[in-house]
Amino acid sequence: MLTVFGDIRSGNCLKVKWLLDRLGHDYRWIETDVMSGATRSTEFLAMNPAGQVPAVVFEDGRTLAQSNAIIGFFGDGTPYVPADPWDRAKMYEWLFWEQYSHEPCIAVARFQRAFLGKAADEIEPRLVERGRAALARMEAALAARDWLVGDGPTLADLALVAYTRVAPEGGFDLGPHPAIRRWITRVEAGFGIG
Amino acid sequence: MLTVFGDIRSGNCLKVKWLLDRLGHDYRWIETDVMSGATRSTEFLAMNPAGQVPAVVFEDGRTLAQSNAIIGFFGDGTPYVPADPWDRAKMYEWLFWEQYSHEPCIAVARFQRAFLGKAADEIEPRLVERGRAALARMEAALAARDWLVGDGPTLADLALVAYTRVAPEGGFDLGPHPAIRRWITRVEAGFGIG
Numbered sequence: 001m002l003t004v005f006g007d008i009r010s011g012n013c014l015k016v017k018w019l020l021d022r023l024g025h026d027y028r029w030i031e032t033d034v035m036s037g038a039t040r041s042t043e044f045l046a047m048n049p050a051g052q053v054p055a056v057v058f059e060d061g062r063t064l065a066q067s068n069a070i071i072g073f074f075g076d077g078t079p080y081v082p083a084d085p086w087d088r089a090k091m092y093e094w095l096f097w098e099q100y101s102h103e104p105c106i107a108v109a110r111f112q113r114a115f116l117g118k119a120a121d122e123i124e125p126r127l128v129e130r131g132r133a134a135l136a137r138m139e140a141a142l143a144a145r146d147w148l149v150g151d152g153p154t155l156a157d158l159a160l161v162a163y164t165r166v167a168p169e170g171g172f173d174l175g176p177h178p179a180i181r182r183w184i185t186r187v188e189a190g191f192g193i194g
Numbered sequence: 195m196l197t198v199f200g201d202i203r204s205g206n207c208l209k210v211k212w213l214l215d216r217l218g219h220d221y222r223w224i225e226t227d228v229m230s231g232a233t234r235s236t237e238f239l240a241m242n243p244a245g246q247v248p249a250v251v252f253e254d255g256r257t258l259a260q261s262n263a264i265i266g267f268f269g270d271g272t273p274y275v276p277a278d279p280w281d282r283a284k285m286y287e288w289l290f291w292e293q294y295s296h297e298p299c300i301a302v303a304r305f306q307r308a309f310l311g312k313a314a315d316e317i318e319p320r321l322v323e324r325g326r327a328a329l330a331r332m333e334a335a336l337a338a339r340d341w342l343v344g345d346g347p348t349l350a351d352l353a354l355v356a357y358t359r360v361a362p363e364g365g366f367d368l369g370p371h372p373a374i375r376r377w378i379t380r381v382e383a384g385f386g387i388g
Contacts, residue, residue, distance in 0.1 A: 049331050050295060052295075064287060066290040066294075067290075069286040069290050072283065072286050073282075073283035073286075085270060086267075088267075089266065092262070092266050092267075093263040095263075096263050096290070099290055099293055099294050100260075100294070100298075101246075103294075104294075104298070140243060
């Protein structure tokens with residue numbers, strides 16, 4: 001059976017859980033607490049040298065890491081990965097943007113506020129500024145369309161919703177972003193996210 | 195004709211140039227100086243709301259951004275993107291790792307040293323530490339194999355070589371990394387990089 005190493009509070013890990021659940025895959029979830037150093041142990045690093053969750057281990061011992069690579073692997077051939085090459089490229093554009101320009105600000109600010117207990121004024125201003133810019137970009141994109149790519153839910157929506165829905169825990173106000181708020185509801189319904 | 199907006203000093207932009215050259219695509223290169231604010235102009239943001247290079251514009255006006263999404267689009271169907279789903283997933287694992295754990299340390303340190311003229315002791319220690327960890331991970335992977343994925347050059351090698359070959363400009367010593375040095379020569383030859 002498939003084994004998933006993940007921290008249930010991590011949006012990156014939840015992406016994998018949500019997709020596997022949605023697609024009906026059986027798996028064993030090994031809760032892996034990133035704050036306790038569980039991802040830096042010798043055993044863990046032998047499995048995933050990047051020292052990060054999520055990581056999935058197949059029955060034959062092969063390992064795959066990086067949340068967006070994992071959902072890409074399981075999503076291929078399903079409606080959540082467009083068959084059209086252009087739409088698929090746009091989906092990957094959002095996935096790379098998510099890991100470069102969204103997660104490192106919004107997820108990191110949320111981690112510092114909600115998990116390390118930092119106060120608002122202890123968050124690096126650049127993180128806040130870049131996180132706000134990321135949300136403004138999403139708002140502009142979603143004001144004009146229901147889904148980030150094409151006419152239905154794709155992995156782009158799944159990946160972006162993971163930390164956008166908890167952005168307020170990082171101090172980001174979604175009040176001024178009505179298109180994002182409607183889209184979150186839509187994506188949660190589309191993927192059966194509780 | 196295809197138009198590429200890029201800064202020729204940027205490894206992310208060079209990935210696109212190298213692949214298009216290798217595959218024999220015709221394109222027009224619009225040199226876009228990130229340091230002059232060219233990527234923040236109204237015209238540029240209308241084309242790529244993420245405000246980043248590289249970005250490619252097709253003859254019909256469609257735009258694609260994010261270096262690894264662009265090379266994925268043009269690489270699909272060529273030998274540089276494995277047809278095997280597992281190898282393709284591992285290739286994307288490296289591509290996402292590159293943008294999350296390699297570029298934000300090694301390219302950023304290089305930018306600060308070589309372009310902003312900062313001294314070694316002005317680079318944030320965390321950047322240096324994380325960059326060294328990224329190189330150590332690559333050295334371990336490449337000690338055991340010639341290419342990052344499978345038996346030949348893929349986009350994983352192309353993407354990772356872009357900033358690894360100029361890592362010394364960011365203060366990272368490749369001396370203790372013989373497997374990386376041999377791999378750089380191999381990848382440059384494999385993709386015809388001068």
